[in-house]
Structures are given as C-alpha cells and as structure tokens.
Amino acid sequence: MCSWCCCSLLNRILVITFMVILTCGVVVGNIVTVTVFLRSRQFRTPQGYLKVSLALADMMVGLLVVPFSVYTEITLMMSGTLPVWYQGYSATGGGRPWQPCNLIGVVFAGCTFVSISTIFFLTVERSVAILKPLHKDSVITRRRTFLLIFLSWVTGFLLATAPLLFSDRFVLEYNECSRMCNYAFVPKASRQSSWNILLLFPAFDFIILGSTLAINVLSFSSIRRYSKKRKVLTEVENFAGSLRPSFSDIKAAKTIAILTLIFTASFSPVAAFVVGNVIGYRWCNFSFFAFWILASNSCCNVIIYSVRDRRFRKGLHQLFHKTLHAFPGKN
Numbered sequence: 001m002c003s004w005c006c007c008s009l010l011n012r013i014l015v016i017t018f019m020v021i022l023t024c025g026v027v028v029g030n031i032v033t034v035t036v037f038l039r040s041r042q043f044r045t046p047q048g049y050l051k052v053s054l055a056l057a058d059m060m061v062g063l064l065v066v067p068f069s070v071y072t073e074i075t076l077m078m079s080g081t082l083p084v085w086y087q088g089y090s091a092t093g094g095g096r097p098w099q100p101c102n103l104i105g106v107v108f109a110g111c112t113f114v115s116i117s118t119i120f121f122l123t124v125e126r127s128v129a130i131l132k133p134l135h136k137d138s139v140i141t142r143r144r145t146f147l148l149i150f151l152s153w154v155t156g157f158l159l160a161t162a163p164l165l166f167s168d169r170f171v172l173e174y175n176e177c178s179r180m181c182n183y184a185f186v187p188k189a190s191r192q193s194s195w196n197i198l199l200l201f202p203a204f205d206f207i208i209l210g211s212t213l214a215i216n217v218l219s220f221s222s223i224r225r226y227s228k229k230r231k232v233l234t235e236v237e238n239f240a241g242s243l244r245p246s247f248s249d250i251k252a253a254k255t256i257a258i259l260t261l262i263f264t265a266s267f268s269p270v271a272a273f274v275v276g277n278v279i280g281y282r283w284c285n286f287s288f289f290a291f292w293i294l295a296s297n298s299c300c301n302v303i304i305y306s307v308r309d310r311r312f313r314k315g316l317h318q319l320f321h322k323t324l325h326a327f328p329g330k331n
Contacts, residue, residue, distance in 0.1 A: 026062025113156030
C-alpha cells in the first residue's frame with residue numbers, strides 16, 4: 001500500500017520534518033501552559049486545574065505518540081528494513097517481540113478520551129458560573145474538580161484498553177497509512193462480530209461532544225438574555241451584581257466554546273475513518289490526514305489561550321520576563 005506520504009524520499013523527509021516540528025510545538029506549548037497556570041495564583045481555580053489536566057494530556061501526545069512515529073519513520077527511511085517488532089505483534093503468536101504500539105496506541109486513545117471529557121467538565125464548570133453564579137463556589141469545589149480529573153484519566157485509559165481486554169479480535173499495530181499506532185482486526189477475525197466494540201469509541205466521543213455543545217447553547221442563550229436586559233435597563237445597577245455573570249465568566253465561556261468547536265472539527269475525520277474502517281474501507285491517504293489533524297490539535301490550546309485570555313498573556317509575559325532576567329547579559 002503506497003500513500004502520498006511514503007512513496008518517495010522527499011515525501012518521507014517532509015512528513016518527518018512536520019512530525020518533528022509538531023513534537024516541538026506540542027511539548028513546548030503545553031509546558032508553557034502548565035507553567036503559567038501553576039505558578040500564577042489567579043489560575044489556581046477549578047477551571048485552571050482542568051486546563052492543566054487538558055495540557056498534560058496534550059503533552060503526553062507530544063512526548064510519546066509523535067516521537068514514536070518519528071523514530072519509526074526515520075528507521076524505515078535510513079535502514080530500508082522493518083523494525084523487529086513491526087510485523088510481529090503478539091496476536092500472531094509464536095513468541096514475537098513486544099509491540100511498542102501496545103503502549104503508544106493506548107496513550108493516544110486514552111489522552112484523546114481525557115481531552116474530550118475535560119472539555120466537557122470545563123463546559124459544565126462555565127455553565128454553572130453563567131447560569132447559577134450564586135452557587136458557583138459551592139458547587140464547583142477544588143475537591144470535586146480533582147475527583148473529576150482523576151475519574152477522567154482512569155475512565156479514559158480504561159476505554160482505550162477495552163478492545164484489548166475484552167476481545168481477542170483486536171490488536172494495536174503501526175499503520176503504514178496513518179503513520180501511527182492504530183487498532184486493527186486480528187487476521188482472519190470476523191468483522192461482523194467485532195464492529196460494535198470499535199464503534200463504541202466514536203459513539204462515546206460524540207455523545208460527550210454533543211452534550212458539551214448543548215450545554216454551550218444553554219450558556220450562550222443565558223448570556224444573550226442578560227445582554228438584552230442590560231440594554232433595556234437604563235441603569236445597570238438595577239441588576240444585583242451577584243445575580244449576573246461577570247465579564248470574565250462570559251469570556252471564559254466563549255473561550256471554552258472555541259476549544260470545543262476546534263476539537264470537534266479535529267476529531268470528526270478520525271470518527272469517519274473508524275466507521276469506514278469497520279465497514280471495510282482502507283482510505284489510506286485520508287487516514288493520514290485524519291489522525292495527524294487530531295494530533296495537531298494538541299498544540300492549539302496554548303494559541304487559543306494566548307489570543308483569548310488577557311490574564312494568560314500577562315502570565316506569559318511575566319514568565320518570559322523573569323526567564324530573560326535570570327540570564328543577564330554581560331556588561
């Protein structure tokens with residue numbers, strides 16, 4: 001199977017260059033994000049901790065998933081021979097070498113689930129701040145936030161390993177089309193009896209994303225009603241300050257809505273590919289674009305925060321300002 005990304009030496013070099021740049025962008029961007037959120041007291045809130053969890057999931061993609069693809073592609077390009085483990089995953093039996101994709105594939109799928117659930121929790125947190133501002137501090141507490149983060153990670157990785165734990169018809173292997181570790185049917189396994197397990201992934205993801213979008217609609221409907229009332233009243237003071245959402249809450253809700261839309265757009269091609277793969281389509285070139293669009297989403301959040309969040313920009317300025325002063329130039 002020959003796809004555009006591996007048919008020539010030039011294409012392989014371009015693909016590897018893209019992967020290396022993406023690795024640097026994901027790792028550096030999310031390290032900066034975590035540093036800004038943790039070192040600034042104003043970000044030590046339930047929303048800030050959820051964003052740190054989201055950044056850590058993205059960082060794992062940059063530290064493990066993408067570098068493994070870089071290593072594999074460079075190995076294939078330089079040696080011209082397949083790695084020892086490339087063709088021999090455990091499902092074929094016979095004492096084959098351990099398949100690294102059993103780790104890398106689970107990390108990518110698990111981090112994707114963590115990202116989806118964290119975006120959902122961020123949306124719920126903002127909706128409470130918008131719809132019930134008086135109850136925000138009592139409903140969204142740090143303890144509950146940490147519990148939700150823990151459940152998000154545990155559930156995400158349990159879902160990622162479910163096809164391997166509860167069925168003997170699936171394996172994780174390095175796919176020559178997507179250039180990533182993907183779930184695959186064991187040779188000679190019956191697709192008709194296995195399709196429902198893989199389809200649980202896009203079904204679960206779109207249920208969560210659909211619920212997130214619905215909650216965003218409710219929040220923005222409330223914001224719109226508040227804006228209309230504010231225009232009608234001649235004196236803004238007629239609103240009790242504690243009964244209306246603050247400007248920062250409204251702006252944060254819009255930022256999280258943008259995160260949701262971008263992630264949904266990034267994940268949709270993968271969901272389409274999974275459905276097509278279960279049916280029996282190969283879609284080689286499409287699979288490469290689908291999975292790497294999703295991987296590229298891991299470096300988007302720091303850009304969104306930098307554009308949308310004034311406090312985050314201030315934290316970035318303070319971080320780099322102190323870093324520069326830590327290395328003073330020679331007099």
